Every structure is written in structure tokens, then in C-alpha cells.
Amino acid sequence: MAIQNSVLIVSSILILTVILGLLIAVLVNRTFPGRGIVRVLLISPFFVMPAVNAVLWINMILDPVLGLNGLAVSGLNELVAGLRDFPVIGGFFAMWPELHPISFRATQTSAYAVIMMVTWQWTPFAVLIFMTSLQSEDESQKEAAMLDGANAWSQFINLTVPHLARPIAIVVMIQSIFHLSLYAEIEIVSRGNGNKNLPYLIGEFTSNNIGAASATGIFAVILANVVAIFLLRMVGKSLMD
Amino acid sequence: MAAVAQTSKLGKVLWPVLAWTIALIFFFPIFWLVFTSFKTDADAVKPEYLFFFTPTLENYTNMTENYDYWRFAINSVITSTFATGFALIVGVPAAYAMAFDPSRHTKDILVWMLSTKMLPAAAVLYPMTFLTKNLLGLFDTHFLVIMVLCLINLPIVIWMLFTYFKEIPKDIIEAGKMDGVSTWGEIKDILIPLAWGGIASTALLTFIFCWNEAYWTVRLTTIDAATLSKLIEGNRAPEGLFFGRLSAVSTAAVAPIVVLGWFCQKQLVQGLTFGAVK
Amino acid sequence: MASVTIRDVKKSYGGQQVMHGIDLDVNEGEFVVFVGPSGCGKSTLLRMIAGLEETSSGEILIGDKVVNNVAPAKRGVAMVFQSYALYPHMTVFNNMAFGLKQTKTAPDEIDRRVREAAEVLQITDYLDRSPRNLSGGQRQRVAIGRAIVRDPEVFLFDEPLSNLDAALRVQTRLEIARLHERLQSTMIYVTHDQVEAMTLADKIVVLRDGRIEQVGSPIDLYERPASMFVAGFIGSPKMNFFTSAELVVNAIKKLAAVAVVANIGIRPEHLTASTEKGALIGGTLDLVEQLGEYALVHLNTAAGVPFIAKMEKPPEVTKGAQMWFTANPSLVHFFAQESGLRINT
Ligand SMILES: Nc1ncnc2c1ncn2[C@@H]1O[C@H](COP(=O)(O)OP(=O)(O)O)[C@@H](O)[C@H]1O
Numbered sequence: 001m002a003i004q005n006s007v008l009i010v011s012s013i014l015i016l017t018v019i020l021g022l023l024i025a026v027l028v029n030r031t032f033p034g035r036g037i038v039r040v041l042l043i044s045p046f047f048v049m050p051a052v053n054a055v056l057w058i059n060m061i062l063d064p065v066l067g068l069n070g071l072a073v074s075g076l077n078e079l080v081a082g083l084r085d086f087p088v089i090g091g092f093f094a095m096w097p098e099l100h101p102i103s104f105r106a107t108q109t110s111a112y113a114v115i116m117m118v119t120w121q122w123t124p125f126a127v128l129i130f131m132t133s134l135q136s137e138d139e140s141q142k143e144a145a146m147l148d149g150a151n152a153w154s155q156f157i158n159l160t161v162p163h164l165a166r167p168i169a170i171v172v173m174i175q176s177i178f179h180l181s182l183y184a185e186i187e188i189v190s191r192g193n194g195n196k197n198l199p200y201l202i203g204e205f206t207s208n209n210i211g212a213a214s215a216t217g218i219f220a221v222i223l224a225n226v227v228a229i230f231l232l233r234m235v236g237k238s239l240m241d
Numbered sequence: 242m243a244a245v246a247q248t249s250k251l252g253k254v255l256w257p258v259l260a261w262t263i264a265l266i267f268f269f270p271i272f273w274l275v276f277t278s279f280k281t282d283a284d285a286v287k288p289e290y291l292f293f294f295t296p297t298l299e300n301y302t303n304m305t306e307n308y309d310y311w312r313f314a315i316n317s318v319i320t321s322t323f324a325t326g327f328a329l330i331v332g333v334p335a336a337y338a339m340a341f342d343p344s345r346h347t348k349d350i351l352v353w354m355l356s357t358k359m360l361p362a363a364a365v366l367y368p369m370t371f372l373t374k375n376l377l378g379l380f381d382t383h384f385l386v387i388m389v390l391c392l393i394n395l396p397i398v399i400w401m402l403f404t405y406f407k408e409i410p411k412d413i414i415e416a417g418k419m420d421g422v423s424t425w426g427e428i429k430d431i432l433i434p435l436a437w438g439g440i441a442s443t444a445l446l447t448f449i450f451c452w453n454e455a456y457w458t459v460r461l462t463t464i465d466a467a468t469l470s471k472l473i474e475g476n477r478a479p480e481g482l483f484f485g486r487l488s489a490v491s492t493a494a495v496a497p498i499v500v501l502g503w504f505c506q507k508q509l510v511q512g513l514t515f516g517a518v519k
Numbered sequence: 520m521a522s523v524t525i526r527d528v529k530k531s532y533g534g535q536q537v538m539h540g541i542d543l544d545v546n547e548g549e550f551v552v553f554v555g556p557s558g559c560g561k562s563t564l565l566r567m568i569a570g571l572e573e574t575s576s577g578e579i580l581i582g583d584k585v586v587n588n589v590a591p592a593k594r595g596v597a598m599v600f601q602s603y604a605l606y607p608h609m610t611v612f613n614n615m616a617f618g619l620k621q622t623k624t625a626p627d628e629i630d631r632r633v634r635e636a637a638e639v640l641q642i643t644d645y646l647d648r649s650p651r652n653l654s655g656g657q658r659q660r661v662a663i664g665r666a667i668v669r670d671p672e673v674f675l676f677d678e679p680l681s682n683l684d685a686a687l688r689v690q691t692r693l694e695i696a697r698l699h700e701r702l703q704s705t706m707i708y709v710t711h712d713q714v715e716a717m718t719l720a721d722k723i724v725v726l727r728d729g730r731i732e733q734v735g736s737p738i739d740l741y742e743r744p745a746s747m748f749v750a751g752f753i754g755s756p757k758m759n760f761f762t763s764a765e766l767v768v769n770a771i772k773k774l775a776a777v778a779v780v781a782n783i784g785i786r787p788e789h790l791t792a793s794t795e796k797g798a799l800i801g802g803t804l805d806l807v808e809q810l811g812e813y814a815l816v817h818l819n820t821a822a823g824v825p826f827i828a829k830m831e832k833p834p835e836v837t838k839g840a841q842m843w844f845t846a847n848p849s850l851v852h853f854f855a856q857e858s859g860l861r862i863n864t
Pocket residue numbers: 532537555556557558559560561562563564
């Protein structure tokens with residue numbers, strides 16, 4: 001269960017950051033007014049302490065009552081309620097159900113919360129790497145492709161994406177390293193509910209069952225090394241040449 | 242390319258607007274944090290004061306007067322600085338040896354070192370606390386925090402430095418050998434000047450990782466060596482209470498690093514790619 | 520100035536042997552060139568002399584001292600790298616002074632020696648510049664200057680001209696020759712370019728797959744190549760090779776009896792046009808390269824083997840025409856068919 005959750009969280013974060021990172025990098029990789037400031041704004045989340053990140057998201061943004069999530073939903077409900085009093089369209093809005101804000105403290109949804117906050121923090125990282133890499137893309141190749149009549153989409157697929165293979169590998173590798181041992185976010189978000197990843201499970205054991213903690217610890221060591229062998233061997237070696 | 246690329250008028254307006262929107266969305270949580278820190282705890286949870294309220298510095302004065310912010314901040318500066326320094330002192334020679342005198346297993350060692358980063362820290366919490374508290378008496382000392390921060394960051398430090406050092410042509414190091422430079426001289430007079438940019442990036446990034454570390458700093462300290470992470474931990478009240486105070490403390494903990502990040506953007510971008518993307 | 524002696528030196532990289540027992544004597548003050556195709560082990564041998572690479576077995580002596588376990592800087596050798604390998608963060612002056620500083624030479628002595636070397640190489644004006652603000656040729660001079668100031672017993676050059684453009688290459692080649700004349704020191708020079716080898720060397724060492732193929736003066740190698748490999752490597756355009764079957768039927772009679780079973784080599788510049796009757800070899804004209812001073816005539820034998828004749832004037836025939844050539848029998852080389860080794864003495 002904890003393993004499954006670990007895998008779900010890490011892989012979702014990886015997929016999301018890579019896709020978002022790619023899109024944003026392509027978007028920002030042109031000249032437009034205020035590009036420098038946009039870059040600064042985009043990079044900022046990466047520097048936020050994970051503990052602050054978790055507190056900020058789970059309390060002030062995602063909280064179903066007091067966070068922006070709760071406030072927005074209740075605001076919407078009030079708006080709908082207000083609209084019901086109008087003639088004609090009121091009938092239409094009367095059919096709307098009352099919305100309930102999602103609580104991100106339940107077992108399953110709190111995993112989403114973790115995914116959301118970590119994605120927020122690490123997408124800038126992906127954007128930066130992809131942007132750096134895009135800037136080194138061979139323009140003459142693109143020009144040749146244009147002369148060959150390739151359109152923008154086929155240029156992107158045939159030239160840009162292969163060029164980004166290595167940076168994508170780096171993003172995946174480095175994030176795996178950091179997220180497999182993810183702790184602060186899980187702890188803050190999931191205190192007391194069932195949303196555990198492996199590190200958190202071990203942490204829990206540590207406080208009441210040293211034997212189980214050690215056993216899980218050793219299991220985690222083995223798991224980390226297995227992942228390391230597969231992931232780093234494939235990705236890491238190519239990086240070092 | 243740019244000369245002939247057909248960008249429609251709509252595109253010319255749309256792209257920047259889209260980019261700005263996304264940037265603002267990403268920055269919004271940080272903005273919200275700072276924004277909320279100027280509300281009183283009571284105001285912070287009232288919808289009617291969501292956007293319009295009377296700003297107050299109460300949270301900040303409260304934080305410095307009652308929560309001893311500066312002590313935590315100074316501890317953070319001390320531990321992060323020294324941990325970064327030590328990590329470089331160990332990491333530079335190690336990465337140097339790996340880059341210029343590799344054995345058949347150097348790459349495996351690097352990969353393995355990095356894989357230790359994937360270990361859940363919790364697995365060694367018990368032995369660590371037992372060892373430091375009961376046997377060595379180092380619990381809650383700056384020295385312990387510095388050592389732990391240094392050690393957990395060492396794999397990344399060595400790996401980053403390795404990728405930077407590898408970019409230095411081997412010929413130049415060999416020219417130094419022909420010129421009769423000592424090993425120490427080689428590091429001091431050739432390696433460090435040549436890899437200066439990479440070393441600076443590594444140092445900055447390590448400093449940030451140290452500053453943000455919240456597992457060991459929270460668990461191996463009580464008061465004397467407690468860092469800003471510990472301060473956050475202490476202020477993390479049950480849901481919804483003290484949003485204003487929490488925001489102020491968080492802002493004060495995060496601001497130095499975010500600002501540092503802004504000013505050293507160039508080096509950081511280079512550092513963040515871990516030397517592997519050009 | 521010192522001699523260099525190499526005794527049965529072998530080198531392996533992780534089980535892969537790349538040098539197979541090299542024996543070589545380099546005399547004091549001699550200019551020796553290692554030449555051979557890329558990957559034959561020239562750099563490896565040079566780097567073993569420099570001390571940048573360990574020998575797997577065998578001995579290297581500089582003067583009469585075994586230097587196998589002596590640090591590079593203590594061997595009295597200086598090296599000029601193909602990439603120049605200048606310290607990019609130091610000025611030209613400091614690049615040249617760096618080695619002297621390591622030996623705690625007095626500052627005014629350093630200054631004197633650096634300026635003297637700079638004078639010789641005409642780089643005095645650039646002493647305060649950074650290497651990145653120099654052209655390729657100027658960088659090359661600084662690299663040579665760095666070697667000169669250390670006043671070494673032996674100079675080592677690893678393909679020092681290969682990063683220069685053609686014109687500069689010729690000019691720098693001359694300067695290196697002058698430098699050798701002036702300093703009279705022992706120089707070992709690696710190149711894959713046979714023209715550099717021919718023009719610079721007192722003694723050429725031809726390497727092939729980690730073995731010495733032939734050692735000799737340039738003219739020796741040109742006139743009496745020890746194998747087909749050397750024959751093909753030295754001289755431009757390359758020597759033509761034929762089998763007796765491709766020669767004109769009774770040509771064998773005009774040559775030595777061994778010709779029947781041998782590979783026959785004739786340099787393009789030794790082929791002269793002749794009548795069909797007096798010919799050694801015939802071919803149909805394929806292409807003429809007119810170079811003004813001379814013309815390179817490309818032909819094919821009846822069996823389709825291409826060969827080249829170097830003629831003073833381009834022939835006045837068109838493509839496909841039959842042409843006949845002869846050569847002075849003393850300029851015809853014979854090589855054993857199996858081993859490729861020289862037969863005629
Ligand atoms: N560090 C090394 N590790 C393994 N093989 C090497 C190494 N250096 C050179 N070699 C091999 O040794 C042979 C000779 O190389 P080298 O001396 O550089 O050739 P050259 O300078 O004549 O072009 C080549 O086959 C090369 O692949």
C-alpha cells in the first residue's frame with residue numbers, strides 16, 4: 001500500500017512536471033516584453049522550503065473551509081444562490097446542485113495534494129532545464145527542415161523532442177532521487193490518515209516499533225538500490241560521457 | 242529563422258499574455274503567502290477580508306519579539322554556510338580525483354553515491370538519535386547539524402562538481418603535470434580557477450538545499466542549534482489557526498533564499514542543470 | 520640535450536595491448552619524427568616518454584637514466600600539445616612562467632627567460648594578453664614558448680600543427696625547423712602527415728599498429744622503404760602497386776626475376792611515357808589533374824587497377840585513350856606478396 005502510493009506519487013509528479021515543463025519552456029523560449037521577470041517568477045517556487053510549501057498549500061490554499069479552495073467554492077455557491085432569485089435564468093440555476101469543496105485531507109485526495117504541491121515546486125526546475133537545452137538547439141537544422149518544407153509541428157516532433165531526450169532523462173533522474181525520499185510534504189499533509197509513502201511508513205514505525213522500522217528500512221535500502229541500478233545505470237551513465 | 246517565421250498578429254499578443262499568465266499562476270502561492278502575512282490571524286480566515294484589509298506588521302514584530310526569529314535565522318545561516326563549505330572542501334578533491342584519474346569503477350561509485358540520496362532518512366533516524374544523543378552527546382549542537390547537512394548533500398555536490406570538472410580539457414591538467422605543479426597546486430592554480438563558475442553554482446545550490454532541509458534539522462535539534470525549519474515546525478498549528486503568524490514566519494524563512502535565487506539566477510540555472518545540459 | 524633510449528616498451532590498456540615491444544634510440548640533438556596512421560600508437564609512445572602514461576613493461580632512458588618512475592616534470596622534457604593546452608585563466612606571460620614558478624626560480628630570472636623566449640617567437644607584444652584573445656598561430660607559439668623557457672633536454676611535440684590552416688602550417692613548420700637549428704636540442708615530433716615528417720626529420724620512425732615498421736632518414740624511407748606499408752605511406756601521391764600479371768607481357772624480362780612473384784611498386788614521379796614496345800605498363804586515361812608545374816594523370820590498367828603517373832605536361836589525348844609508361848629498373852620496388860616486406864636490396 002505504501003509502496004503503491006510511493007510509486008503513484010513519484011510517477012505522477014514526473015509525468016506532470018515533464019509535460020508542464022516542456023509546454024512552458026517552449027512558451028517562454030521566445031523573446032517578449034518582460035521575459036526576465038517571467039523567468040524570475042517562474043523559478044521562485046523551486047526555492048521555497050518543502051515544509052513551507054506543504055503548510056502553504058494544505059492550509060491556505062487547499063483547506064476545504066478556510067483555504068482558497070473552500071472560500072472559492074462557497075463564493076461560487078453564494079453566487080449561484082444569488083442568481084436563483086433572478087427571473088428566467090433563475091430557473092436554470094435552480095437546477096444547479098450546491099458544490100462541496102474537495103477535502104484534501106482524506107487518504108486518496110491527500111496524495112493528490114502532495115502531487116500538486118511537489119509539481120508546483122519542481123515544474124520550474126524542468127522548465128529551466130528544458131529552456132537551457134532549447135537555447136542550444138541547432139538553428140541551422142531547423143532551417144534545413146524548413147527548406148525541406150517541414151511545418152512547425154513536425155519540426156517539434158522530429159528535431160526538438162529528440163534534442164530534449166537527454167534533458168528529459170536528467171529531469172526524470174534527479175527528481176526520482178529527490179522524490180523517492182519525499183517526507184516533509186507527506187508528513188504535513190497526511191498526518192494521521194492512510195496516505196503514506198515508504199519513508200513515512202518507516203518514520204511511523206520508528207516511533208513505536210523499532211524492529212519493524214529496521215525491517216522496512218532495509219527493504220527501502222534494497223528498493224532504492226534496485227531503482228538506482230535500473231534508473232541511474234540507464235540514464236546516469238549516458239549523462240557522464 | 243526569426244526573419245521568415247510567420248507569427249500571426251494574434252500570436253504576437255497571445256504568447257506573451259499566456260506566458261505572463263502562467264508565470265503569475267506559478268507565483269501566486271508565494272504572493273498569497275506574503276499577502277496573508279500582513280493580515281492579523283483573525284482577519285486571515287475571514288472571507289470578507291480576503292483581498293481588502295488593513296495591513297499590519299503585527300505578525301513580524303510578534304515573530305521577532307516572541308519567537309526569537311533571529312536566533313533561528315542565524316542558526317540557519319551558520320549551519321548552511323559551514324555545511325556548504327565543508328561539502329566543497331571534501332567534494333572538490335573527491336570530484337577532482339574521479340574526473341582526472343578515474344578507475345574502472347568510478348562511474349559505478351558515482352551512481353551508487355547518488356542512489357543513497359533515495360534512501361528514506363527515517364530508516365536511520367533511530368540509530369542517529371541514539372548515537373548522537375546517548376553516545377556522542379552531540380545532539381542539538383551546530384556541529385552535528387553542519388555534519389549531517391554536509392553529508393546528505395555530499396553525493397550531489399560531488400556529482401555536480403564531477404560534471405563540471407570533466408569539461409576541463411585533460412590536456413590542461415597534463416600541461417600542469419609537465420610544468421611540475423604539485424597536486425595541491427593543480428587544484429588551487431588550475432582546477433579551481435577554471436571551474437570557478439561550476440563551483441559557485443554548486444555552492445549556491447548546496448546552500449539552498451541545506452537551508453531548506455527539514456528532516457534532520459527538526460529531529461536533531463531542540464533549541465541551541467535549531468534552524469528556521471524548526472521554527473516553521475513549531476508554528477505549524479492545527480488547521481486554520483494563526484494563518485497570519487504562520488505566513489509571516491514562512492515568509493521570513495523563505496524570503497532570503499528566494500531573493501538569493503533571484504540575484505544569482507544565472508549561476509543557479511547552470512547549477513540546476515547539474516552541469517549536464519548545455 | 521640528451522639522448523632517449525626505449526627498450527622493449529609495451530603498453531596495454533585494460534588487457535588490450537596497444538604497443539608491442541618498441542626499441543628505439545634517439546641520439547642527442549636529433550630531430551626524430553614518429554609518423555603513422557591515426558591510432559597506431561604515436562601519442563601513446565610520446566606520452567610514455569613524457570611520463571603522462573605509464574609503461575606496462577620495458578624501460579625508457581633519458582640520457583643514461585632510467586625514468587620509468589620519474590615524475591614528468593623531473594624528466595627534463597617539455598611537451599607541446601596538439602590542443603596547445605594553455606592555461607586559459609593566465610596571461611601569456613604567466614602561462615610561460617608557470618613551470619618556472621613551480622621550481623621556485625627567482626622572479627627576475629623568470630622574467631629574463633620568458634622575455635628571451637618571447638623574443639625568439641616574436642610574441643613579446645602579447646605577453647599581457649589572455650590566450651583567448653590570440654589567434655591559433657599565436658597560441659601555438661605560446662605553447663612552444665612555454666616549452667622553451669623550461670630549457671628541457673628533450674622537446675616533445677604531439678601533432679602541433681594539425682589545428683592550423685594550411686598556410687600557417689607551412690610557416691610554423693619552418694619555424695620549428697629553425698628552432699631546432701638554433702637550440703640544437705633533442706626533439707621528438709609526432710605527426711600523421713608524411714610531408715611534415717619528410718621535411719623536419721633527421722630520423723623518421725614509422726609506426727603501425729603499435730609496432731615500429733621502419734626507422735631511417737627521410738631519404739632512406741623514400742628510396743628504400745622496408746615494406747609496402749612504408750612505401751605507401753611515404754611520398755605523395757602514393758606509390759602505385761602492380762602484380763606481374765598487370766605488367767606488359769615481356770616487361771618482366773626487363774626487371775629482376777623476382778618480379779614474377781612479387782608486388783611491384785613504382786612511384787608516380789618515376790613513370791615516364793614511352794612507346795608500346797618499350798613499355799612496362801599500359802593503361803587507359805581516366806582523368807587529368809592539372810597543377811601547373813606538373814600534371815597528375817589517373818589511369819586504369821586493363822584489369823581495372825587504378826594508377827597515377829606524374830607528368831611534366833598533361834597528355835594530349837582524351838579520356839579512354841591508351842597510354843604506355845616505363846620506369847628506370849633501379850627505381851622499381853619489389854615486395855613479398857605475403858608479408859609485404861621489401862625483396863630487392
Ligand atoms: N586511455 C586509453 N584507453 C584505452 N585505449 C587507448 C587509450 N589511449 C589510446 N588508446 C588506444 O591506443 C591506440 C593508440 O592510440 P594513440 O597513441 O592515441 O594513437 P595515435 O596518436 O597514433 O593516433 C589506439 O588504438 C587507441 O584506441
